[in-house]
Amino acid sequence: MLAPHTHPAAPAHNRVPDVTLDFWLIKLMAVTMGETAADYLAVNLGLGLTVTSLIMTGVLIVALVLQFAQKRYVPWAYWLAVVLxxxxxxxxxDNLVDNFGVRLQTTTIAFSVTLIATFAVWYASERTLSIHTIFTTRREIFYWLAILFTFSLGTAAGDLVAESFEMGYLTSGLMFGGVIALIALAYYLIHLDAILAFWLAYILTRPLGASFGDFLSQPSEYGGLGFGTTFTSLIFLGCIIALVLYMTLKKTDDEADEILLESD
Structure with a gap:
């Protein structure tokens, strides 16, 4: 008797992008826009932190539903979720510090512990923290939880450094950029663990982007260039859209090339 015809299982697709120069550029722009957009909504539009938080959390949930539905890396869905x-x-x-009076030292420690706990549970469950194998829903949940806590930790740590040392926006940005450069050197020269290097850099791009976002948007009397949150947000939004379009076209071309190679 002939065995019934079976179809091979569909290959699992990684649901997050490869770490390339494009990745870091758009990530830096996303966090910069995140800082200025939050200020624009809460301050310029007068929504306040609480209302802004509720609105943006709702929009983020919708974006994450769209992202999880893709089952593969789709640039527009992924980067929409990152920006939000x-x-x-x-x-x-900001809510913990400004509305509830929690000290920055406390939030920095709390988010550090929360992020470490997320990584610990992630590793205990999956035996890996690699971002190159995010092809199950459970791993993707861990991934986005880690991303959320890196942004919160980066915000708290960045504000703590800026306030403790009374550094200007530009100086703070250059300092965080220097630390990221040291991490990159450690990765290339002394073979720092790739996963550790990635997550350290990911955390630090948040205060780096926030520092430059504030430098561009804040008035000159506060050490900025005075472009305003509206103009700064729109500029970075335009750059993000352009990069996402480029990534989408590049990904389409790469997939077409793979199909041609498989058909040969």
Whole structure:
């Protein structure tokens, strides 16, 4: 008797992008826009932290539903979620500090512990923290939880450094950029663990982007260039859209090339 015809299982697709220069550029722009957009909604539009937080959390939930529905990396869905989660992560810290009076030292420690706990549970469950194998819903949940806490931690740590040392926006940005450069050197020269290097850099891009966002948007009397949150947010939004379009076209071309190679 002939065995029934079976179809091979569909290959699992990684649901997050590869870590490339494009990735870091758009991530930095996303966190910069997250800082200025949160300020624009809460301050310029007069919505306040609480209302802004509720609105943006609702929008983020919708974006994450769209992202989880893709089952593969789709640039527009992924980066929409990143931009929104950067705003919400910022607002979580701002609410704790401004509305509930929690000290920045406390929020920094709390989010550090929460992030470490997330990684611990993630590793205990999946035996890996690699971002190259995010092809199940459970791993993707861990991934986005970690992303959320990195934004909240980055906000708290960045504000703590800026307030403790009374550094200007530009100086703070250059300092965080220097630390990221040291991490990159450690990765390339002394083979720092790739996963550790990635997550350290991911955390630090948040205060780096926030520092430059504030430098561009805040008035000159506060050490900024005075472009305003509206103009700054729109500029970075335009850059993000352009990069996402480029990534989408590039991904389409790469997939077409793969199909051609498989057919040969």
């Amino acid at each position: 989660i950067s705003v919400v992560g910022t607002l979580i810290t």
